[in-house]
Amino acid sequence: MTQSPLPVSGAWRSGDPPGSRRFHTFATDHPFALEGGAVLRDVTIAYETWGTLNSDASNAVLVVHAWTGDSHAAGRAERGHETPGWWDDVIGPGKYVDTDEWFVVCPNVLGGCQGSTGPASPHPDDGEPYGSRFPVVTIRDMVRSQASLMPHLGIKQWAAVMGGSMGGMQVLEWATTYPRRVRSIVPIASCMQASAQQIAWGVIGRRAIRLDPRWRGGDYYEAEPGDGPAEGLAIARQVAQVTFRSDNAFTQRFGRNLTDRAQFGDTFGLWQEFEVERYLHYHGDKLVRRFDANSYLIIGKAMDLHDLARGRGTVERAMARINVPNLTIGINSDILYPPYQQEHLSRLLHRDGMVSEYVEIDSIHGHDAFLIHFDEVGAPIRRFLERLD
Amino acid sequence: MTQSPLPVSGAWRSGDPPGSRRFHTFATDHPFALEGGAVLRDVTIAYETWGTLNSDASNAVLVVHAWTGDSHAAGRAERGHETPGWWDDVIGPGKYVDTDEWFVVCPNVLGGCQGSTGPASPHPDDGEPYGSRFPVVTIRDMVRSQASLMPHLGIKQWAAVMGGSMGGMQVLEWATTYPRRVRSIVPIASCMQASAQQIAWGVIGRRAIRLDPRWRGGDYYEAEPGDGPAEGLAIARQVAQVTFRSDNAFTQRFGRNLTDRAQFGDTFGLWQEFEVERYLHYHGDKLVRRFDANSYLIIGKAMDLHDLARGRGTVERAMARINVPNLTIGINSDILYPPYQQEHLSRLLHRDGMVSEYVEIDSIHGHDAFLIHFDEVGAPIRRFLERLD
Numbered sequence: 001m002t003q004s005p006l007p008v009s010g011a012w013r014s015g016d017p018p019g020s021r022r023f024h025t026f027a028t029d030h031p032f033a034l035e036g037g038a039v040l041r042d043v044t045i046a047y048e049t050w051g052t053l054n055s056d057a058s059n060a061v062l063v064v065h066a067w068t069g070d071s072h073a074a075g076r077a078e079r080g081h082e083t084p085g086w087w088d089d090v091i092g093p094g095k096y097v098d099t100d101e102w103f104v105v106c107p108n109v110l111g112g113c114q115g116s117t118g119p120a121s122p123h124p125d126d127g128e129p130y131g132s133r134f135p136v137v138t139i140r141d142m143v144r145s146q147a148s149l150m151p152h153l154g155i156k157q158w159a160a161v162m163g164g165s166m167g168g169m170q171v172l173e174w175a176t177t178y179p180r181r182v183r184s185i186v187p188i189a190s191c192m193q194a195s196a197q198q199i200a201w202g203v204i205g206r207r208a209i210r211l212d213p214r215w216r217g218g219d220y221y222e223a224e225p226g227d228g229p230a231e232g233l234a235i236a237r238q239v240a241q242v243t244f245r246s247d248n249a250f251t252q253r254f255g256r257n258l259t260d261r262a263q264f265g266d267t268f269g270l271w272q273e274f275e276v277e278r279y280l281h282y283h284g285d286k287l288v289r290r291f292d293a294n295s296y297l298i299i300g301k302a303m304d305l306h307d308l309a310r311g312r313g314t315v316e317r318a319m320a321r322i323n324v325p326n327l328t329i330g331i332n333s334d335i336l337y338p339p340y341q342q343e344h345l346s347r348l349l350h351r352d353g354m355v356s357e358y359v360e361i362d363s364i365h366g367h368d369a370f371l372i373h374f375d376e377v378g379a380p381i382r383r384f385l386e387r388l389d
Numbered sequence: 390m391t392q393s394p395l396p397v398s399g400a401w402r403s404g405d406p407p408g409s410r411r412f413h414t415f416a417t418d419h420p421f422a423l424e425g426g427a428v429l430r431d432v433t434i435a436y437e438t439w440g441t442l443n444s445d446a447s448n449a450v451l452v453v454h455a456w457t458g459d460s461h462a463a464g465r466a467e468r469g470h471e472t473p474g475w476w477d478d479v480i481g482p483g484k485y486v487d488t489d490e491w492f493v494v495c496p497n498v499l500g501g502c503q504g505s506t507g508p509a510s511p512h513p514d515d516g517e518p519y520g521s522r523f524p525v526v527t528i529r530d531m532v533r534s535q536a537s538l539m540p541h542l543g544i545k546q547w548a549a550v551m552g553g554s555m556g557g558m559q560v561l562e563w564a565t566t567y568p569r570r571v572r573s574i575v576p577i578a579s580c581m582q583a584s585a586q587q588i589a590w591g592v593i594g595r596r597a598i599r600l601d602p603r604w605r606g607g608d609y610y611e612a613e614p615g616d617g618p619a620e621g622l623a624i625a626r627q628v629a630q631v632t633f634r635s636d637n638a639f640t641q642r643f644g645r646n647l648t649d650r651a652q653f654g655d656t657f658g659l660w661q662e663f664e665v666e667r668y669l670h671y672h673g674d675k676l677v678r679r680f681d682a683n684s685y686l687i688i689g690k691a692m693d694l695h696d697l698a699r700g701r702g703t704v705e706r707a708m709a710r711i712n713v714p715n716l717t718i719g720i721n722s723d724i725l726y727p728p729y730q731q732e733h734l735s736r737l738l739h740r741d742g743m744v745s746e747y748v749e750i751d752s753i754h755g756h757d758a759f760l761i762h763f764d765e766v767g768a769p770i771r772r773f774l775e776r777l778d
Contacts, residue, residue: 036657136657196639196665200631203666206659207624213602235596239628242589247727250585256696268425268525270595270690276585277592301659307645335724338636 023048023071025115028148038135041124043145046115047071047107050091051099053154060155061097061385062146063087063106064163064170066371067240067299068291070114073106074099080114082290089374096378097162097385105153109170110145111137111298119294120221132218134298139166139306143173150181160385162186164329164370164377165337166299169306172345175322176308184355184388185322186381188329188370189337192315192345193307198336201243202304205236209293218294233293234284236300241283246333246366250276319348325355327384329377331369332362355387412437412460414504415541421534427524430513432534435504436460436496439480440488442543449544450486450774451535452476452495453552453559455760456629456688457680459503462495463488469503471679478763485767486551486774494542498559499534500526500687508683509610521607523687528555528695532562539570549774551575553718553759553766554726555688558695561734564711565697573744573777574711575770577718577759578726581704581734582696587725590632591693594625598682607683622682623673625689630672635722635755639665708737714744716773718766720758721751744776 027044034040048071053060063073065086074085074092091097091104108116111134119134150156161174161182168190175182191198209215212232220228242250254275273281287296308318326349330342339360346358359380363369370377414435421429437460442449452462454475463474463481480486480493497505500523508523539545550563550571557579564571580587598604601621609617631639643664662670676685697707715738719731728749735747748769752758759766 038656136659136661138657194645195636196643196645196663197631197634197636199645199663200627200639200665200669203663203669204624204627204631207620207627208597208600210660211597211600211620211624231596231600235593235600238589238593238596242586242593245586247584247586250589254585256583256585256588256693267427268527268690268694270525270686271599272525274585274588274592274693276589280589280592297659301657304645304663305657 023115026149026152028145032141032145034135034141035138036136036141040117040135043110043117043148044115044121045107045110045117045145045149047105047149048073048075049103049105049153050074051101051103053103057155058157058159059101059103060153060158061102061104062158062161062174063091063097063104064146064161064167064174065106065109066163066165066167067303068237068287068296069167070112071106071108072114074104086371087374090378090381096374096382098382102159102385105149107146107149109142109166109299111142111295111302113292113295116145118292119218119298120292129219129221131221131294134218134294136301136305137298138302139169139173140177140310142302143170143177146170146174147178147181157181157183159388160184160186162188162381163190164188165190165367166303166306169303172308172319172322175324176312176318179321179323182324184325184327184384185349186327186329186384187345188377189331189334189342189367190345191306191337191341192319192348193309194304195341199304201239201336202300205239205300206297208232208235208239209297215293218297220293228288229293230285230288233288233291233296234281236296237284237287238280241280243336244366244368246335246364248333249364249366252364254279316348319345322349323351323354325384325388327355327357327359327380329370329380330358330360331365331367332360333364333369334367336367355384357384412504415538417534417537421530423524423530424527425525425530429506429524432499432506432537433504433510434496434499434506434534434538436494436538437462437464438492438494439463440490440492442492446544447546447548448490448492449542449547450491450493451547451550451563452480452486452493453535453550453556453563454495454498455552455554455556456692457626457676457685458556459501460495460497461503463493475760476763479767479770485763485771487771491548491774494538496535496538498531498555498688500531500684500691502681502684505534507681508607508687509681518608518610520610520683523607523683525690525694526687527691528558528562529566529699531691532559532566535559535563536567536570546570546572548777549573549575551577551770552579553577554579554756555692555695558692561697561708561711564713565701565707568710568712571713573714573716573773574738575716575718575773576734577766578720578723578731578756579734580695580726580730581708581737582698583693584730588693590628590725591689594628594689595686597621597624597628598686604682607686609682617677618682619674619677622677622680622685623670625685626673626676627669630669632725633755633757635724635753637722638753638755641753643668705737708734711738712740712743714773714777716744716746716748716769718759718769719747719749720754720756721749722753722758723756725756744773746773
């Protein structure tokens with residue numbers, strides 16, 4: 001459950017060719033008041049960049065990540081990131097978001113565990129991990145903490161802000177909170193406010209983590225490595241994992257085979273595994289190795305609290321603040337952020353005489369399709385960016 | 390977590406007008422070999438009946454229940470059953486399944502906790518609850534154990550076998566295992582074999598119960614009352630509860646309101662409840678009071694193992710054994726047993742020249758609609774039974 005060691009300076013990473021990619025952290029020098037009432041005394045935001053900012057700083061694209069994502073949107077597998085960037089097929093030189101043209105920035109969210117301030121970070125009072133002391137943050141807090149990157153990087157306006165799932169929530173908060181700092185937006189498989197069903201899945205995951213005795217009320221960092229709430233986190237992840245995929249994708253891939261009938265002979269056992277169960281275990285265990293359970297809780301709660309309308313009257317009034325070209329992408333088999341929500345969102349973004357497009361990806365893979373079908377999601381993004389130029 | 394005390398004789402229940410309803414138990418006098426290889430030394434099946442068996446025993450209808458249901462399909466709330474029968478609006482004198490005409494039998498399933506042999510029952514070796522010693526049972530085992538009721542009651546053939554969800558699984562196993570003992574069938578919102586997604590939800594619930602330290606590997610009956618795996622069972626139930634309902638039903642009913650923002654002042658807290666969360670807690674806690682966690686595990690596993698094709702080649706070959714009038718009912722908003730599965734099932738039941746009907750209920754309530762929209766589910770059943778006569 002321990003956090004992966006990550007470099008915490010603005011220096012070039014060794015092994016990265018200069019100009020190709022940078023990992024930085026940026027620490028604010030003033031207290032950060034959260035929407036929920038608490039104050040963080042200092043906030044560090046880890047981020048990576050690809051490409052080069054042009055002379056008038058007009059080519060900056062902000063890419064924002066989903067629940068268990070991080071700043072490593074593109075690039076190779078490496079220390080601290082055991083897989084290539086989560087959008088490595090979308091972002092890069094000559095790719096859909098072409099880093100020969102665009103300067104791409106991807107921050108790790110506030111509350112995360114991959115370099116930005118989160119529950120595993122040292123509390124300024126005592127240098128011990130925040131743990132249970134870490135306050136609830138909101139999507140709006142994440143966005144406000146990212147805004148401090150703009151003067152730091154010399155950017156006055158993002159050419160585009162894009163992201164899927166929780167990334168899409170940040171996209172919408174960016175455009176609503178800072179309408180003049182955003183020139184266009186690409187929300188993908190996301191929502192304007194969490195629905196009761198989305199919240200319900202979140203609640204169940206949180207309760208599973210809390211039930212794990214090794215969670216210790218959130219203060220498990222002193223425990224031996226590997227003695228954190230791995231099972232609780234794995235169950236929470238499995239709940240999410242099922243909602244991220246689809247009935248048909250599961251049937252096609254796993255059917256209803258048992259993995260280890262042989263081991264049990266011809267008998268059935270209560271803990272005998274189905275193929276789909278092994279898959280869920282694999283994904284649960286994989287997350288446990290790279291992600292902090294408290295970050296999972298904090299970020300999940302932020303998604304459930306996501307509500308563009310909070311403090312702004314209605315969703316419609318909040319969305320009316322957004323007056324920029326937009327591309328909304330939905331996935332036809334998404335059971336978590338269903339297409340009808342994406343179409344509704346896109347309708348509210350429509351402005352006469354302005355580029356406003358809705359694209360629905362045809363996929364069996366459900367919500368996760370935006371992390372699987374890179375061509376289907378990348379191609380409309382490239383077309384959209386070309387029309388902006 | 391303790392089992393509700395239930396009468397265990399075939400006598401009239403005090404307070405029931407003679408002829409209206411009876412609760413019985415029936416104990417087999419020989420070992421019962423389970424499909425999974427284990428043997429139960431004795432099996433008791435609790436059941437209730439309504440109406441009167443006619444002289445040629447041609448008016449017997451078997452009603453089979455879902456996961457957390459029991460034999461109390463109709464009748465008042467009473468000791469051991471804190472709510473009226475789960476189909477009380479469907480079954481009774483003058484109702485859709487008219488007990489002035491039909492003799493209705495509803496057994497509690499094998500593995501259950503409402504009178505039939507299950508994990509909380511005494512093991513014949515030592516009189517202590519089976520607990521972790523209770524073997525995995527299958528839907529086929531449930532049906533075979535119910536078959537022993539037929540000679541006991543003097544019934545050679547059921548006029549109809551009907552049930553929803555896991556009840557529908559039993560309906561199909563009845564007609565496939567005992568084609569000549571079933572004159573017609575009514576499967577509702579069910580399936581021919583559990584899909585990978587259905588199994589995935591089951592797996593997650595089981596792991597949540599196992600994670601609860603108070604589950605004690607299944608041997609928690611010695612614990613103080615109220616010290617069983619209540620939280621694990623509640624989480625498992627909540628997973629199921631979300632799949633039993635629908636996105637839109639939740640939105641309409643709960644929106645995304647917090648229940649206790651006032652209590653937290655203007656701040657947000659990690660465990661601050663949304664309305665939908667309170668609803669989930671309510672349903673989780675309600676189940677915990679009336680249902681045994683081990684029965685939940687055993688019955689859930691039985692559903693995941695449900696596969697009409699096992700030992701019979703293919704689903705199509707298994708379904709070809711069924712050659713009786715049939716009515717299949719689906720629900721358009723069911724995300725767990727989606728309408729396309731019901732239509733597929735109904736197509737495989739179609740025989741030229743035989744009553745074979747598919748009815749889809751239009752409801753916002755999802756899978757649970759068959760326990761909510763009594764008129765919509767009852768009316769086609771009455772029409773179907775009338776056509777049988």
